[in-house]
Amino acid sequence: MRDLSSLRWVETALVMRQFEKMPWLAVAMLVGILVWFGLPSPGEWLVFLGLCGLSAALVLLFLDDETYPFVRGAVVSLVLMMAAGLMIAWGRSTLVGTPGIGRPVVAEMTVRVIEREEASRGRSARLLLATRDATGETIRARVTLSEEFDLPELGPGALVRARLRLMPPSRAVAPGLYDYAQAAWFDGISATGSVMSEFEVFEGARSRETSDVQADLHKLVLDRIDDAGAAGIAATLVTGERWAIPDADAEAMRNSGMAHLLSISGLHVGAVIAIVWFVSLRLLALWPALALRVPLPFVAAVAGAFAGIGYTLLTGAALPTIRACIAAILVLAAMALGRQALSMRLVAIAAIVVMLFWPEAVVGASFQLSFAAVIAIVALHNSAQVVRFRAATRQFSLPVRALRHGWMLFLTGLVIEVSLLPLVLMHFHKAGLYSAAANLFVIPLTTMVVMPLIGICLVLEPLGLSDPLWSLCGTATGWLLDIAHTTSSAPRAVKISPLVPLWLVFTIAASGTWLALWTGRSRLLGVPGMVLGILALLSLSPPDLIVSGSGRQLALNSGGNTYWLRGPENFESERIGELVGLATDDSGGSFASSLTLIDFPGARCNDAFCSIEAGGGQDVQILIGRGRVHADPDELRQACVQSDIVIAENALPHLCEPKWLMLDGRMLSRRGGAAIDIDARVVSYVRPAGDAHGW
Template identity: 50%
Template sequence: MTESVAITSTVTERAPLSSQVRQWGSLRDLSSPTCWENALAARPFERMSWLAVAMLGGIYAWFALPGPGEWILFIGLSGIVAGGSMILFDPGRFALVRNAIMAMALAAAAGLVLVWVRSELVGTPGIGRPMAGSFAFRIVERQDAVGNEEKTRLTVVVSGAMQSPMVARINLPERFDDQALVPGTIASARLRLIPPARAVAPGAYDPARVAWFEGIAATGSVLSRPAIAAGSSIAEKKGMRERLAEQVRTRMAEAGSEPSVAAMAGTLITGNRAGIAKSDAQAMRDAGLAHLLSISGLHVAAVISITWLIAMRSLALIPWVALRVPLPLMASLLAALSGLGYTLLTGAALPTIRSCIAAMLVLTALALGRQALSMRLIAVAAIAVLLFWPEAAISPSFQLSFAAVMAIVAVQNAPPVTRFRERLRGSGLVGRAAGWLALLFITGVVIELSLLPLVLFHFHRSGIYGAFVNLVAIPLTTIAIMPLLALALVTDLIGLGSPAWWLATQSISGVLELARFAAAAPGSARFSPVVPVSTVGLIAMGAFWIALWSGRGRMLGAFPVVLGGVMLATNSAPDLMVSGDGRHLALSGPNGLTFMLRGGDSFSGRALAELSGIAPERVNSETRSLQDWPGARCNEDFCALTAGRPDRPVNLLVALGPGRTYADSLKNACEQSDVVVAESPLSRSCQPRWLKLDGRELSRRGGATIDFSTRAVRHVRPGGDRHGW
């Protein structure tokens, strides 16, 4: 009580400053330290959030800068900025400006140091070369197939492959699968192991970077039926998570659900995604509901919220407890235990752990009687996560979850929304219901717009109707589906779970049918070519300013957001993309067509088509063979063609395979070409006028994207890059 009074008095004392002092004058005044001192003084509760932003900036700088020399230079410059602020600004007149600059500079340096130390501690180099043979291994984790065409994945500790055991992630074909191959099993089999793959091209998912931080030294596949070590049995190895997932799927099937509905129920309870049809999984993604199939903040928040509400209502009915125990504290403790249990039950994946940490902070605020959700609390949660997993800053789950929560808080705390909620209190039941529905829809639209750049950046595909679909799906999941599944499991203990299972079946079926309807609607998904980091960074800078600042000055963030939005809307695919193995190529052509070498049937081909902004189902209609390029001159070994603008033509020479050619003819062809692409190393006599992307260069620097008009070339591994992966 004393603390809340002190806080209120502090805000009251500072309030006249914001009303009497002109915080924002002309744009010229923004360079005045006095202007910033007044602005910071009027915002005592908004300053801490920027420390999390500065820490994120330092982490991103570590990934963007090539090596230790540049990292040390960044740390040194941060120290100079921090020290310079102490020298340049008078501690009496500009104490807040001085402290803000110093704190943000040190936070940025701390972010870079954190991820650097984390990389040194957990970073695992991949094996130097592919290998195959018989190896013994112990299964650490099993990820069952999701969809009809995917394989089961095993994370194993392999013995005998290197001088010391190493962790590998291997695919298990269905013909070699066995129910006994569960975590803890020791087995042996013929394995093919290869180094973790690099990204196919710049902007694509980078398995090698993820494997580096996860301690994965190799990937590969099982080549023979594993021989289970003596003494291992299903009864000993199968854990509660697997047994519970089977029980949920069985009971849902008995209630009349289709396989995908039963599998979705198992996913919501245990995180086990086995059994979801590939078409239904894609429909959920196109409808903007993919987050329901990945245990994260929504599910953890639902479990904790339900537990907290039940605990508060139940404990309030017991007079002895209600009069002697702080109910918010007791309810928060029970909710925290339920959240921890749910996190462990669903496999304790990193995104779930991060969501659980953030939820624990919210519960702490509730137990102390503070505001449950605020930008300050979000910043504390982000800093807490980054202290342990700084590499999470570049992961889609971290970015999407925190962006969504920030959008919710920013909308709900906006002055127009606050005034609207005040007016709703005097309305009738129908008016309040309509008003809250409108607020829910507006919040959903803002969330979708906030997540759109990140979704397109990471996945190149985004559902258009997500705001409308989530308006129904999220409340249905949190208010009906999750409680019904919990009720069904509890009542099953006394044999009365059938009604709850049937209701859960109908609810999940409704969500799936909604996803199918939205995914089948015209223009349900938007596809985007590879999005430059600069575009997303510009939008993020403006979004941070709008979300974390207040007053008229926050609208300055609209300029970078609008500019970034225009860049996103007008974004186009690079003129030429070459995969890291040199076997696949995508060349942007006239009429929106993409000309590909070897098509989009392979993994690399599909990845290049995706980076070109082509939907998988439209690859055949929107792509053509490279030999069909207008004016292409091809033989058995090479294709020569002219691309680019008519006033700045670019002559390409593309090898059609690893076949041999006569050195003299190749030398002449290279001299007449601007760019040469080949999967095999070419002789040094091949010297094109501009760029040579042969097997030697591609194996060293990875796949590439090329812009003909600016002559800009980007590689997966930039020149001088010394990151471990």
């Protein structure tokens, strides 16, 4: 095959920049997994695999290995890694996927308690139960437990009987919202529900489980620190249980961008491992006979690894904590072997390990946020400009060095926040805009003051020497809350975002990945995409119309107001409110607006329907059922013919034929909730057409 100038340019670029393949292999694997989640059916998955195989074959056949070794190897390895990612996700779903129960059930059941999640203030505890369905198959169900029916015996291992109400795991209320059914499919949970009667106890909880140690430590911290808010934060740092944090403090932590402190992840595991590594290294160095015979960095790394594993188990071994522990152990291994502790290659290996065992994690917020933050940190600190800045810092006096280190810490926080902003808004529809400034203080305070103090207090507690330090620990933890409340109460501290299109997030992510992983000036090609994407993200407007999957709630945006089918006071309206960019009140409850469709200008309503005209550039007639619709067939036919959109929670007769869109119970049950741009005539659904994923 004759030489192609473009291929020669690519080959030269790869050679000149010493192309590091491992990070791009991780990206390719990630793309393959996302393709499996994005494409709806096995036929399309097979087509994608075929295209990957065909691409690899064509490159191997027509590109000469001597002329284009880098291009040849890169293309083949990347497309095969994409195929591997899709097959890993497909295989994982096939092996562990657990279908939900077919219909709601209310019955007396004998169950075994697997896990118990304690109640937070104002909320119910939750139990993970194992029971059997009508066919005798073992199923797992997560149920809420009110204080009325709670018993001391209801811990892991208890065998009890009670009346339960179970239903299939719920799908996302509308596009862009959390899909619990997907998470339950991979977690092996077949049902959710609630307890409806008192328990009959056959066997009590098993004694002295890890959860008991958690509970004991949690209670110990709460008892030793007087301030309730500080005690709740400190207890969360020890055990990962957040139920003791007052709602106002939890909301302040979220709005200030400090909520990551409440989720045990890389920061906490890394802090524990770093503290143990440093202390072990210093103490062992005091023993000359050992220091001369044993490589102390290796011994300290082993001690840090055991500390990280123990902390992971103590805090419940949640998937984000396991991922953080794996990554931290890889860093320890690199340090013990004398390799660079933080590099893109190491981050890529950690990501590949996680995706190999838990491919479903890549569509979750935890995986995306944690790896995006780490990639941003490594890319910034490995850049030539920052390396020169750090090297030059050593020449200055101590005050100047402190200022330069402070500036680097702030810059790191700022880069992290910019990197995470699209993901945070996509998943949570709300982000703290001053979090970079807040984290400039809280991250060092947490890792270098609060967590070491808590650790010392726990070590000294059996000796009876910890009382003065608990008071100091409470004061330091209280500073975290002071920063959170000060930051969250600042003007425009919180950015509320409506539904974020996936294409926009992918554009920003692709630009950011290029900027982080490529080298040389050509990496700056990722900057325009990042800047334009973030500007577009900040200027998003909410969909004109959002309909829940049940059809029982909708939100219509018009003239700066949001109009609801029913008052905005239930779970569905709270979730939909996130997509239309409405904030809850201070208690986290209902939205400030209480307008219903009857209040819509020109609305014509009766007991069965409301008929309204909406749309900015063009008037669109919308017919909305106010409950389960049972209308006269002739009247229904006439009303539907005159309408562009018809919405109803129950299935309507086929004689109802609107001009554009039918969203009745039949359609919503197949496709889930919908978000509609009326002027552009664009409709997004929870489920794509022909979706064959198990959940």
